[in-house]
Amino acid sequence: MLEIQVLGPGCNKCKTMYKLVTETLGEMGIDADVKKVEKLDEIIEAGVMLTPGLVINGKVKVTGKVPGKSDIKKYIEQEI
Template identity: 55%
Template sequence: MKIEVLGTGCTKCKRLEERTKEAVQELGIDAEVSKVEELDQIIEYGVFKTPGLVIDGEVKATGKVLTVKELKKLLS
């Protein structure tokens, strides 16, 4: 599974990245979590409000910091 956190480096983006890694660890799944900070790459996904969350190429959330519980539900 490939998970991308989209954001330019703001506090909310960093928090989403941390929570995503925590959810992956708690679920014990094999996933690669990466941070996408390049604005042109973020726009390619059609995301105009960060942070954004992309799972296996599909945008799952934009503009909010999901909780670990919400993330675990998306990843299950």
């Protein structure tokens, strides 16, 4: 099962990314463990300095911006 983390302190961009990730997974018919990581020390430990961040299976895919659904789909497909 895919492990996906959306990293950020809970700002609007972070919430938007979380929503886009869950919608994209639904559209793809993929079940994944999606977690929001809001603690600063955990975000830094993951290697993300700009939020929001997207981590899939332990690999940082995006930092500092909200990707579109097509990009999120591409990142998910890379890890399947």
